[in-house]
Amino acid sequence: MNGRSVWPVFGFTDNYQDRSTREGYQFEFFCERCGNGHSSSFKHSVTGFGGKLLRMGGDLVGGEWGRKASELGYDSMWMRDGNRGPAWDKALQNAVEEVRPHFSQCHRCGEWVCGQICWNGERGVCVNCAPKLDQEIAGIQARAQVEQLNDKIRQVDWTQGTTYGQPAVGRCPSCANDTGGGKYCQHCGTPLAAASEANRFCGQCGTKVTPGGMFCTGCGTSTA
Template structure:
């Protein structure tokens, strides 16, 4: 019987056998040593000999060579089983199967030696403490920063204008454009009311809606 795992991929080619094994938690892994296929090598020799000999015997040798390749590609027989078994035994020391959740994990990162299970089932306490402390620092910084008044000098009582209607640059968030000095619609003193009738003017209005007077 061959020990079988579900965290591998077959990377075998026409030349031989090779397998990749992955940690089912972090995705890291290892590749087994490449094992050349004896069947494929023998098939090559037969084809080469057939080409050199020529004639009926040469043709038959070449056919046997191609048959050997076909057998190598079309079946997962004893040679493939032996190669997989060797790869499993080679890579096994780098992995552990958690008997709590059944996952195959790498010993270097995702295995908790003290608990005998994976870190998903029993996190490493030093890493957990470090993570909790970092999250607590961020939360405390958020609380302290919120206690500071960051709105001083910011005109938040009127509609903000992000792009200047005159020069099309960023306004800077003030009452006047930082690039060209154009009064912005968000500034309270910038054409807020009609000078003739006192009607409140809309942003960018050229004429008063109350009396029809020009705003400029």
């Protein structure tokens, strides 16, 4: 389960998940910036282990004593799950101390961050407050390369061979494939100028224009 600690001793990070089971305690703590997690080592609980032995012994012995031992074992399990008191608190405190070396608190913004990614050791603060210069330089260089590539690519004429002075035909009327945007279909070679002419419509009234016609037959608007 997710937890947010209320004890001052656990203040180094309140962003954790309880990974404990019936057999013992384990917690995973997360960086407040990138979310990377570090888990504490698994610690067996006395109640969990003892309760398991009691249940096992009761099952093996049988009889009245065995029944009582099993009941005690299940009672310890109930106490382990339902009464998260001093034992659980102590386990969480020990886990915090174990995982603490993986985190540092930024005294500028107050966040606890992981030392592997989000801590700038040279500056003594997190990378949000003082980014690592080598990473920033790499990012700026990459963005500059993209901008320069955009400028160089725009200087090249990419319209050669493309017919853009007349209505374009997206799908060939002969083979039904994409035409490629040229004067002839890239798949079957059908001339597309005639197809464009055959599918012209008046921009004024929407009437289909007669192939070769100079004026719309519906409203008289010039179609030249």
